[in-house]
Amino acid sequence: xxxxxxxxxxxxxxxxxxxxxxxxxxxxxxxxxxxxxxxxxxxxxxxxxxxxxxxxxxxxxxxxxxxxxxxxxxxxxxxxxxxxxxxxxxxxxxxxxxxxxxxxxxxxxxxxxxxxxxxxxxxxxxxxxxxxxxxxxxxxxxxxxxxxxxxxxxxxxxxxxxxxxxxxxxxxxxxxxxxxxxxxxxxxxxxxxxxxxxxxxxxxxxxxxxxxxxxxxxxxxxxxxxxxxxxxxxxxxxxxxxxxxxxxxxxxxxxxxxxxxxxxxxxxxxxxxxxxxxxxxxxxxxxxxxxxxxxxxxxxxxxxxxxxxxxxxxxxxxxxxxxxxxxxxxxxxxxxxxxxxxxxxxxxxxxxxxxxxxxxxxxxxxxxxxxxx
Numbered sequence: 312x313x314x315x316x317x318x319x320x321x322x323x324x325x326x327x328x329x330x331x332x333x334x335x336x337x338x339x340x341x342x343x344x345x346x347x348x349x350x351x352x353x354x355x356x357x358x359x360x361x362x363x364x365x366x367x368x369x370x371x372x373x374x375x376x377x378x379x380x381x382x383x384x385x386x387x388x389x390x391x392x393x394x395x396x397x398x399x400x401x402x403x404x405x406x407x408x409x410x411x412x413x414x415x416x417x418x419x420x421x422x423x424x425x426x427x428x429x430x431x432x433x434x435x436x437x438x439x440x441x442x443x444x445x446x447x448x449x450x451x452x453x454x455x456x457x458x459x460x461x462x463x464x465x466x467x468x469x470x471x472x473x474x475x476x477x478x479x480x481x482x483x484x485x486x487x488x489x490x491x492x493x494x495x496x497x498x499x500x501x502x503x504x505x506x507x508x509x510x511x512x513x514x515x516x517x518x519x520x521x522x523x524x525x526x527x528x529x530x531x532x533x534x535x536x537x538x539x540x541x542x543x544x545x546x547x548x549x550x551x552x553x554x555x556x557x558x559x560x561x562x563x564x565x566x567x568x569x570x571x572x573x574x575x576x577x578x579x580x581x582x583x584x585x586x587x588x589x590x591x592x593x594x595x596x597x598x599x600x601x602x603x604x605x606x607x608x609x610x611x612x613x614x615x616x617x618x619x620x621x622x623x624x625x626x627x628x629x630x631x632x633x634x635x636x637x638x639x640x641x642x643x644x645x646x647x648x649x650x651x652x653x654x655x656x657x658x659x660x661x662x663x664x665x666x667x668x669x670x671x672x673x674x675x676x677x678x679x680x681x682x683x684x
Contacts, residue, residue, distance in 0.1 A: 319369040323354050337377040339386070346389035353394030353401045360399060368400045375403040382577025383413035395543065397510060407553055410578040414571060420483040423560075425553055429458040430474035430499075438479050438494045448627065450479050450494045463549040465513045465538060468506065473499040478556040482564055493563040495620065497556050501613065505555050507534050511542030554578075563624055566631060604650055605657040607677075614657065621658040622665070636663045636672040643676050 318336060321328040326347035333339040350372075360368060379385075384392065384405050391409035395402050411421050428436045435455035443449055467473060477496045484490065506512040516534045523529050544551050561575050605614065625632035639660060642652050653660060663669040664677055 318373075319360070319365040322369060322372065323351055326351070333373075333376070333386075337373050337380070339376065339380050341386040343386040343389060346386040349389050350394060350401075353396065356396055357399055357401065364399050371400040371402060379403060379405055379409075379577045382574040383416050384409050384574075384577055388412055393543075395511070405578050406550065407557060407578075410557075410574065413574045413577070414482075415485075417570060417574065418485045419568070419571060420485055422481045422483075423553075423557060424452060424479040424481075425556060426452075426454070426477050427461045427463045427473050427552070428475050428477060429461065429472060431457045433474035436477070437496075438477060448492070450492050452479070463552050465545045465548045468499060468503050468548065468552070469513055469538065471499055473502075475499060476502060476552060476556050478560045480557065480560045480564060482568065491564070491567055493560045495556065495560045495562075496616075497559060498613075502552060502555060506544045506551070508532075509542075509544060511544060512539060513542075513544045513548075515539045515542075563620065566624060567628065605654050607653060607657060607661065610657075610661075617658045618661045622662045625662050625666075632663060632666055632669050633672075635659045636666075636669040639663065640673050643673070649676065 318332055321332045326344055329347045329351065330342055333341060354368070354372070357368060379392070388405075388409045391406045391412065393404045393406065395404055407423075414421050426436060432455075435453070435457065437453055438450040439453050441449050441451050463473075475496050475498050478494065480493045482491045482493070503513065507514060507516065510516070512534075514534050515537045516532055516539075518530050519533050520528050521531050539545055558579055561579070565572055565575050610618065625635075635656075636659075639652060639656055642656075643649065660673065660677065663673055
């Protein structure tokens with residue numbers, strides 16, 4: 312980007328200055344004054360920046376906005392996006408409603424049913440698969456409540472009040488009237504673990520340097536058990552939990568409706584550009600920043616669940632299984648590390664290996680895999 316320090320100063324100038332920058336730098340044409348006011352208010356909360364820091368702040372802001380715009384989330388959706396301060400940058404995060412608006416502009420209306428299920432209700436609250444008279448699969452809610460209080464709070468997620476979170480997305484094609492349903496569930500532990508990856512999670516955290524066994528210096532995230540009461544996950548726990556489980560449900564939507572991929576990507580993308588500005592008083596456990604490889608022979612319960620969801624998808628759309636097998640084959644033939652392919656596509660690999668036709672496509676790379684039997 313040209314003269315980025317000047318760009319940053321213009322972004323924080325008048326609304327007209329900002330509109331000119333957006334048009335010149337990322338091709339976004341808008342005259343939405345409320346968007347400019349909201350964005351500039353956020354940018355002006357940043358401390359005094361050096362030239363390098365101003366470069367970073369401008370690039371992060373413009374990159375985020377361009378991603379949202381490419382996904383169909385516009386400046387006019389200013390009331391459904393959040394400008395989040397992370398260190399010395401401002402990132403832009405789309406709310407669920409902004410994503411639904413963008414999908415509607417592409418001809419799809421999405422509705423959700425999301426339930427936080429207390430531990431006592433886990434066996435009586437779930438989505439049950441049914442077949443309609445015309446052979447379509449639908450998911451009906453079974454809900455026999457023992458504990459009626461289901462308000463989502465950070466304290467309840469931290470204390471294990473919930474057993475799981477369940478979600479059903481219904482996607483309507485406005486043009487032809489067809490619909491598609493995607494369901495998923497997430498344990499309370501998974502929700503807490505995901506919250507803890509955020510710099511504004513449920514617990515306070517910080518990045519610290521550590522020495523690896525080979526003598527090199529790495530970074531790991533250290534998490535305390537003190538609630539981060541000024542963070543996003545604490546202040547807007549319900550919205551963040553909703554976004555988290557919707558992202559999981561969208562995995563199937565992305566496979567079935569590739570025309571929504573850019574919109575889904577814009578909703579999913581929330582990069583962490585900065586380290587936290589606080590130090591937790593007590594360290595209780597730590598998460599090393601190391602890649603965890605998927606073991607096809609010893610899948611975790613969550614990975615088994617992911618494979619089950621993918622298998623249902625392939626049964627509903629056999630051509631998708633063939634396409635996925637060919638995609639995996641192309642990656643392996645191109646020299647991509649096999650373990651890297653497994654880490655990304657393990658659910659598809661397991662399901663593809665179970666099919667007579669599809670297993671022949673990638674079988675030579677996975678001979679002897681007991682999951683294929």
